[in-house]
Amino acid sequence: MTGPLIIVNLKAYAEGTGEQATRIAAAAREVAEESGAVIGVAPAYTDLGIIARDYDVPVYAQHIDGVVPGAHTGHVTAEQVRAAGAFGTLVNHSERRLTLAEIDAALSAARRCGLQAVICTNNVATTAAAAALAPEYVAIEPPELIGTGVSVSKADPGIIERSVAAVRAVNPEVKVLTGAGISTGECVKIALELGTDGVLLASGVVKARDPAAALRDLVSLL
Numbered sequence: 001m002t003g004p005l006i007i008v009n010l011k012a013y014a015e016g017t018g019e020q021a022t023r024i025a026a027a028a029r030e031v032a033e034e035s036g037a038v039i040g041v042a043p044a045y046t047d048l049g050i051i052a053r054d055y056d057v058p059v060y061a062q063h064i065d066g067v068v069p070g071a072h073t074g075h076v077t078a079e080q081v082r083a084a085g086a087f088g089t090l091v092n093h094s095e096r097r098l099t100l101a102e103i104d105a106a107l108s109a110a111r112r113c114g115l116q117a118v119i120c121t122n123n124v125a126t127t128a129a130a131a132a133l134a135p136e137y138v139a140i141e142p143p144e145l146i147g148t149g150v151s152v153s154k155a156d157p158g159i160i161e162r163s164v165a166a167v168r169a170v171n172p173e174v175k176v177l178t179g180a181g182i183s184t185g186e187c188v189k190i191a192l193e194l195g196t197d198g199v200l201l202a203s204g205v206v207k208a209r210d211p212a213a214a215l216r217d218l219v220s221l222l
């Protein structure tokens with residue numbers, strides 16, 4: 001049985017970079033094994049290869065550009081993150097927003113390379129639009145709650161319910177994650193009860209004094 005998916009986005013946090021990133025990856029591996037949850041990490045590009053090589057966790061890029069390999073300075077291709085060991089990629093995170101055409105191109109690139117795609121969205125309408133592109137996952141994250149410690153599960157359960165309904169209406173094959181302010185097992189439990197397949201979070205783990213304990217709390221009510 002495969003449990004829900006939890007993706008820890010390390011963003012560009014100092015606490016989620018270098019050695020700290022590998023510590024979080026090790027904790028993710030351990031807690032996933034204990035709990036049956038699938039716990040992925042989305043490290044900075046600079047840490048992606050090492051984590052994919054040395055830690056047995058699904059690794060996600062935080063972004064890819066929808067270009068083919070070639071003369072694109074400062075871009076990162078699906079081929080590059082795949083070769084570095086990525087399993088999937090976030091696309092259109094609120095802190096890395098793209099146009100609809102760019103989202104479509106990034107998704108095509110992900111497909112070309114066999115990367116699982118998680119399209120992030122900021123409201124119900126963009127969630128429905130993202131579902132129409134048929135990625136493996138959409139992740140609804142109200143931007144005003146990101147990084148606040150105020151959980152979407154408690155502050156705005158309606159947006160989760162409406163997003164799940166919108167995705168089911170557009171393409172029931174697409175799975176739904178939610179995020180913003182998620183930090184406890186209760187937040188995860190509510191998100192799952194509202195019909196999601198898991199959560200996407202950052203600060204609740206990355207900035208925790210003990211990331212392993214924070215991860216254990218997240219899976220405590222599964």
Ligand SMILES: O=C(CO)COP(=O)(O)O
Binds near residue numbers: 141149
């Ligand atoms: O943006 C997020 C995950 O991608 C959510 O961030 P926080 O968990 O810090 O609110």
